[in-house]
Amino acid sequence: MNGGNQKSLRRQLIARMLSMMLPLFILLWGIAYFSSQYFINAAFDRSLVRRTYALADRVEVLHGQVQVDLPVAAREMLAFDHDDLLFHRITDPQARVIEGELNMPPLPRNKGIRSGQLLIYNGIKDGEKVRVAAFALPLQGTSASGTALIQVGETLTRRSAMADRATLAIVIPMLIMTLTAAAAIAYGVGRGLEPVSRLRDRLSARQAFDLSPVPLEGTPAELRPFMDEINLLLQRLSEAVEAQSRFVADAAHQLRTPIAGIRTQAEAAMASVRHEDAQHALARIAQSAQAMGDLVQKLLMLARVDAAENTLRLNRLEAGEVVRAVAREWAPQALAKGVEIGFEMKRGEAWVMGDAQLLRELLANLIDNALRYGGTRITVTVNGSEHGVTWRVADNGPGIPEHLRAAVFAPFHRLSGGVDGAGLGLTIVQRIAHLHGAKVSLDAGEGGNGLVASVKFPPASA
Ligand SMILES: Nc1ncnc2c1ncn2[C@@H]1O[C@H](COP(=O)(O)OP(=O)(O)O)[C@@H](O)[C@H]1O
Ligand SMILES: [Mg+2]
Incomplete structure (x- = not known):
């Protein structure tokens, strides 16, 4: 029990008892x-x-x-x-x-x-x-x-x-009894309130978007109605959040087709229009439509990740295989930009508990960022140990200044204005990592150059 103690139950009880005992004591x-x-x-x-x-x-x-x-x-x-x-x-x-x-x-x-x-x-x-x-x-x-x-x-x-002596002989035992009772109450109340602090610990250890009910075992009867209300509230909240992300997913889904249509139409029109200004405008329209398509696609992804929270089933996966597959997938696109993707496996086998599709998405976002904002060399590393597996995507680009590294995880937060992007990539990365109990961190590369994005998974259960 700490901090705002002004309303501490323990203090109130003791104060009330002592204020009752004092007049009695004087009498x-x-x-x-x-x-x-x-x-x-x-x-x-x-x-x-x-x-x-x-x-x-x-x-x-x-x-x-x-x-x-x-x-x-x-x-x-x-x-x-x-x-x-x-x-x-x-x-x-x-x-x-x-x-x-x-x-x-x-x-x-x-x-x-x-x-x-x-x-x-x-x-x-x-x-x-x-x-x-x-x-x-x-x-x-x-x-x-x-x-x-x-x-x-x-x-x-x-x-x-x-x-005087006779008085003290009566009063001192009485005083000792009163103080003992106060101490016993203080101790008893403290012990009695232990379940409350355990509950508090349980609540404060939660992740921000964990809306699952608070487990009730060991909760004293007096707190039960209170906890039931909190759990009901959490349930309503998670239903609201779910409805909202379903709405976003539906909206994104609905937007996909018309946006694709605009893009196709603009490209088609470009071919038939002669006027240079009109061509230019149509090219901009096609470009914007593509950016919008990307955004919608990321929104849809984010909504899917959020929805996966309740239905997720983690499988035992060989991390090296997943990573190698994604790196290979991106190789042609990288080569076209003159960027080389290297792959390193630090140990023979590295098992993680995860959803293969989501993990591929996570890695794709990190490689995409390295390609967009990084330099000319990307290295993807899988490092297995008994403390769990770590994935690293390192590039030799400009990196992110240390004081901004926490901020870029927020939705729609972007640093580089020029390059297209929605600012949702790292948000998706973090949510997927969270679903896997993994931690994402951004650091400077060797010698302070470039960026290293690491995802550290907990040890896989056998
Ligand atoms: N490898 C990187 N090197 C430099 N900056 C990066 C890198 N990865 C991400 N960033 C910065 O973080 C921002 C957020 O990234 P992200 O969430 O993926 O959104 P987006 O890629 O859509 O802009 C980017 O706009 C970029 O400024
Ligand atoms: Mg990105």
């Missing part, structure tokens, strides 16, 4: 955070309360005075922790601090504390958040009256560290 984070904070607070509060009651146990009244009896070990236990600052205070009914921290966050103002009641509240001490348990210890039955207030507090370092 889960919140739930995890608040619930773990709740439970951790509950646990820590319990130990805070325990310490408060333990401290209250140490309070006694002597001669109406509130006192505390704290052994050193108990004092240390009340004051020391690795992470948090612990502090406490005991206040007598007259609000005098008997023991502990002076700077204690006050009880929440809106909540009074009744005798015997325990209250837990949040506060700030030295700019830090703290949690405090307060117990109003009733002093009835002693020599004092009222309540002593016992407060035990601690900072929140350990609580929040634990809440």
Whole structure:
């Protein structure tokens, strides 16, 4: 999958899934955070309360005075922790601090504390958040009256560290799961789309005029209707192309007779007309009629080649024989122009799979070009090897400049204006080669002189 990825199915799926997962993920984070904070607070509060009651146990009244009896070990236990600052205070009914921290966050103002009641509240001490348990210890039955207030507090370092850890313990597996799911989807979609890329490869490997249906084996069910439509389209297209080439063939066929008639009539008239100008004009008419005849003949050929696409049956042929026959056929015409056609066979036998008539036509077009545009020597070579057979038609003429060599294959594309020709010869050559799975190329000859037209056939099956 490459290039225009903006609409990639894979990306869309992943984006959609992640955008759904993200709010869910944030919600889960919140739930995890608040619930773990709740439970951790509950646990820590319990130990805070325990310490408060333990401290209250140490309070006694002597001669109406509130006192505390704290052994050193108990004092240390009340004051020391690795992470948090612990502090406490005991206040007598007259609000005098008997023991502990002076700077204690006050009880929440809106909540009074009744005798015997325990209250837990949040506060700030030295700019830090703290949690405090307060117990109003009733002093009835002693020599004092009222309540002593016992407060035990601690900072929140350990609580929040634990809440964070508990949150992460929930959220991280969730995150890993989400990412794994996204990766699995990406991979799965990629695998799922493999048939699509295979189809794409199959389509892009096609030759321009291959309109046969795309093979459907291995196509997933979801793509089936889509491919069926493409195949229907291809079928309609190939029917249209066929109809068109049939029309061209019919038209060419219909034109043949009248054109031949014009030519014959013009030649006949030339014999009976005296006037020089009229003779000249008639000669031009005859010439034009011949050129038109050639064109029509090539059009007909092209249409036949196109039509052969569906009915073609390739036979195992000895290439040397085919080539020698055509070269011999053209020899007299060449000799008349003072051109010699040489024939070279590079190996004993060279088999190709082909249609003899079409291959003769192909070679005839190449020899015709060499005769028309080439120089004084034409060499036709057959070169057989295990990689397939190559035909070469070489001449010592002016050749074709490299940048024009691709263009001359296009229908009606001609370089030399003067000499008669329709510009269809190389088009026919290429189409016939294509029908045989062969490749045509034009190159400069030895030393950069002349033109070498090569046709390379694939190896013939036994
Ligand atoms: N052997 C050659 N040497 C030089 N030019 C050539 C040769 N063969 C073909 N060409 C050029 O390629 C053009 C296209 O050839 P072709 O398709 O056979 O059409 P046509 O022969 O009817 O003009 C020709 O017009 C000619 O200019
Ligand atoms: Mg030609």
